[in-house]
Amino acid sequence: MKKIQMVDLKGQYEGIKSEVDTSIEEVLNSSAFINGPMVKEFQSSLENYLGVKHVIPCANGTDALQICMMGLGLKPGDEVITVDFTFAATVEVIALLNLVPVLVDIEVDTFNIDPVAVEKAITPKTKAIVPVHLFGQCANMEAIREIAEKHNLYIIEDNAQAMGAVYTSKNGQKQKAGTLGHVAATSFFPSKNLGCYGDGGAIFTDDDDLAHTIRGIVNHGMYKRYHHDVVGVNSRLDSIQAAVLNAKLPKLDEYNAKRRASAQKYSDGLKGQENIVLPKVTGHDSITDACDNHVFHQYTVRILNGKRDALMQHLSENNVPFGVYYPIPLHRQKAYADARYKEEDFTATNQLVKEVISLPMHTELDNGQIDFITKLIKNFVNK
Numbered sequence: 001m002k003k004i005q006m007v008d009l010k011g012q013y014e015g016i017k018s019e020v021d022t023s024i025e026e027v028l029n030s031s032a033f034i035n036g037p038m039v040k041e042f043q044s045s046l047e048n049y050l051g052v053k054h055v056i057p058c059a060n061g062t063d064a065l066q067i068c069m070m071g072l073g074l075k076p077g078d079e080v081i082t083v084d085f086t087f088a089a090t091v092e093v094i095a096l097l098n099l100v101p102v103l104v105d106i107e108v109d110t111f112n113i114d115p116v117a118v119e120k121a122i123t124p125k126t127k128a129i130v131p132v133h134l135f136g137q138c139a140n141m142e143a144i145r146e147i148a149e150k151h152n153l154y155i156i157e158d159n160a161q162a163m164g165a166v167y168t169s170k171n172g173q174k175q176k177a178g179t180l181g182h183v184a185a186t187s188f189f190p191s192k193n194l195g196c197y198g199d200g201g202a203i204f205t206d207d208d209d210l211a212h213t214i215r216g217i218v219n220h221g222m223y224k225r226y227h228h229d230v231v232g233v234n235s236r237l238d239s240i241q242a243a244v245l246n247a248k249l250p251k252l253d254e255y256n257a258k259r260r261a262s263a264q265k266y267s268d269g270l271k272g273q274e275n276i277v278l279p280k281v282t283g284h285d286s287i288t289d290a291c292d293n294h295v296f297h298q299y300t301v302r303i304l305n306g307k308r309d310a311l312m313q314h315l316s317e318n319n320v321p322f323g324v325y326y327p328i329p330l331h332r333q334k335a336y337a338d339a340r341y342k343e344e345d346f347t348a349t350n351q352l353v354k355e356v357i358s359l360p361m362h363t364e365l366d367n368g369q370i371d372f373i374t375k376l377i378k379n380f381v382n383k
């Protein structure tokens, strides 16, 4: 058996080496390293793929989130609701802009933002909601959209983990994750579902005015050369990263299908165990190829009865990598702790930080490796 890795970028590269190398060489030969044709090409390919009017590439996913909030004109003191159970970048940019982060709990079975908690957290100062499509599954966007419309709030999707996921509304309408709110941010960090070979990010919106504003913000607030109308930032996707993304975007659906097949294999191997809660795909009894609202950035199970930490030890001893996303709720992080937060409002997050474990998930996993991992876990939790 090949050595099991948490992510396998090398193995993936070997399968697309000629496309990637040709694309990168084109940049080297043109020397158009910034804002070259590769970036324009990626922008329009991604607009087509997502079915969105505007893609604005930028330097990374964290910048993308920050620029969304700047573009919407959020002002110091405005409240922004987001989840307690996410990567820190989501709340970090809210704090950096002197907006007020309002952390809310998640649904214990989907790991995603709880619409009931969102509605409870709304005050006259609330301006925006930032749902995070955690681990690759879309949040309950119909409920979030209803709340946003009722209270006149912006929706900023954090789509860093769900590139390629498809959200199906009750009326059957299908839309890609990242096109479900007013504006969305994504990351092309190497290990994301659509990753480049360095840092990269993008912003998506259908709103022409907002897109125009944001195109200026990413470029030092310039709408005309050397005329700075607003305070901006310098946030660009470089052409070499765009070259990698141009080679990889045509593979994204195939890669996501592979992730889903691996998730299905994991769940088949781990089902029926008393101490294991398998990831839930909304609207489906089990994981199948049809579960397109989940692209399994992570395959995350819950280990009950206090056995998670012992299982971590056991996996380490057997050279099986794993991750714990996330071990500490944001409301208990030094930087974001606040007297406003009450422990009883975070029961799901507080429970999950002790139960979750993410298993190796990438496009190069093979069935033998998954069998090995599931048997190891089953034998352990049944002891």
Ligand SMILES: *Cc1c(COP(=O)(O)O)cnc(C)c1O
Pocket: 060, 061, 062, 063, 086, 087, 089, 090, 132, 158, 160, 161, 186, 187, 188, 189, 199, 200, 201
């Ligand atoms: C990765 C990630 C980000 C940040 O992306 P970077 O490109 O690393 O800045 C933001 N939010 C979530 C949920 C992420 O997973």
